[in-house]
Amino acid sequence: MGDLPLTDLCLRMGDTCLILAQRTSEWVGHAPILEEDIGLANIALDLVGQTQLWLGLAAELEGKGRSADDLAYRRDQGAFRNLLIAELPNGDFGRTLMRQYLVDAWHYPMLKALATSPEPRIAEIAEKALKEVSYHLARSADLVISLGDGTPESHARMQAALDDLWAYTGEMLTADDIDTALAEAGVGPDLAAIATAWHAHVDETLARATLDKPASGYMHKGGKHGRHSEHLGYILAEMQFLQRAYPGATW
Amino acid sequence: MTTAPHHPAVEEIWSWLSAVPDPEIPVISLVDLGIIRDVSWQDGTLVVKVTPTYSGCPATSVINFEIEKALRGHGVADLRLERQLSPAWTTDWISAEGRAKLRRYGIAPPVAGTACGGGVLSNPVVACPRCGSSNTEMVSRFGSTPCKAGYRCRDCLEPFDYFKCI
Numbered sequence: 003m004g005d006l007p008l009t010d011l012c013l014r015m016g017d018t019c020l021i022l023a024q025r026t027s028e029w030v031g032h033a034p035i036l037e038e039d040i041g042l043a044n045i046a047l048d049l050v051g052q053t054q055l056w057l058g059l060a061a062e063l064e065g066k067g068r069s070a071d072d073l074a075y076r077r078d079q080g081a082f083r084n085l086l087i088a089e090l091p092n093g094d095f096g097r098t099l100m101r102q103y104l105v106d107a108w109h110y111p112m113l114k115a116l117a118t119s120p121e122p123r124i125a126e127i128a129e130k131a132l133k134e135v136s137y138h139l140a141r142s143a144d145l146v147i148s149l150g151d152g153t154p155e156s157h158a159r160m161q162a163a164l165d166d167l168w169a170y171t172g173e174m175l176t177a178d179d180i181d182t183a184l185a186e187a188g189v190g191p192d193l194a195a196i197a198t199a200w201h202a203h204v205d206e207t208l209a210r211a212t213l214d215k216p217a218s219g220y221m222h223k224g225g226k227h228g229r230h231s232e233h234l235g236y237i238l239a240e241m242q243f244l245q246r247a248y249p250g251a252t253w
Numbered sequence: 254m255t256t257a258p259h260h261p262a263v264e265e266i267w268s269w270l271s272a273v274p275d276p277e278i279p280v281i282s283l284v285d286l287g288i289i290r291d292v293s294w295q296d297g298t299l300v301v302k303v304t305p306t307y308s309g310c311p312a313t314s315v316i317n318f319e320i321e322k323a324l325r326g327h328g329v330a331d332l333r334l335e336r337q338l339s340p341a342w343t344t345d346w347i348s349a350e351g352r353a354k355l356r357r358y359g360i361a362p363p364v365a366g367t368a369c370g371g372g373v374l375s376n377p378v379v380a381c382p383r384c385g386s387s388n389t390e391m392v393s394r395f396g397s398t399p400c401k402a403g404y405r406c407r408d409c410l411e412p413f414d415y416f417k418c419i
Contacts, residue, residue, distance in 0.1 A: 037393030037403060044395040051309020055338070126339035130308055133341055133419040141394040 007180045009063045016056030017084035023049035024241050034095050048134040055127045075245035079234045086225035087170035089234045100163035103142035108174040109135045111199035115191030143207045150211025165216050172221025263292045273323045276315040280358040287346025290337050299329050302337040307399045344418045356382045363418040379415050381406035
């Protein structure tokens, strides 16, 4: 499997977890109720743990003597391979939850497929992460339904969040050359199958949430290739400040 | 003349480890929790395989430190801890004794056979660890640590932690 873009796969998974975790943790101390504050912090923590596994493997595969921490704290934005949806601003609580749900509904079938990968190091990380992401998906779907099918105010906010975020969902479901090479080698999943699973889950959840699936077909892309929105630079500026200001600092 | 290094039997090492408390829930041991997967001597080195509960569990490094401290305290000089990810840890590995200890401590142990799978929205019936009532409700899917959820008993009105199934 020497020529396969395994490092790209690990970076895409790890960077999406890392950037979403960083965004999610912005809620700590600000969420509407204490239980949700703790819930968001715990989800961010799970995602940071998964980041350590994915970026640890990416660092090992690239063989340049870098660590997971080096990849997280010493790369510039053009080197990040996260999905664009992960770096979007939080907006209100409903928008944060809708983003989490749309990502969870992709993350779950991705990990389920990767857990059967013949590349054992990828399979074992996916097997581990799948248990945590199953729980994230149960929680976010539940809350999207409760708020979508809630008060007129919560319903309107959830619909607005869905309409805004929709154009960022295509990137996770559409294969590029790297995805195709991984799928043909049987190491990564066929994203068409992931898209089918995603749409099935999203259709059911939105129906129960009384939300309308947007009709627009326009989709943003670029994150998987290192072309990011203006938002990522601000995230990195905050996340990487300590290592940039005090290189090699440890606790 | 040198003395040959003493290699205690693995059974003895297991008994030492069963006295090492979990750093976050000190009433149960690391062995009760089921996270120590293997103990073996390999060419004079004691190899202990440890599997993480949650990939981001902040206690992971403390757990490794406690294992090392305990074994060195018993005179093991040559020691290596290895992380084992697969098979992934499941709450099914928590021992019966560990479950009883959790309940006595006020944490409802995981309900067998309800490990979450694929965004299922149903929630198991969790008995109150204080009064035993099944008339309980979930307050939050996450609790004081990543491995717990917040519940409340409708009969004795006490809030309690539930050890999530994964």
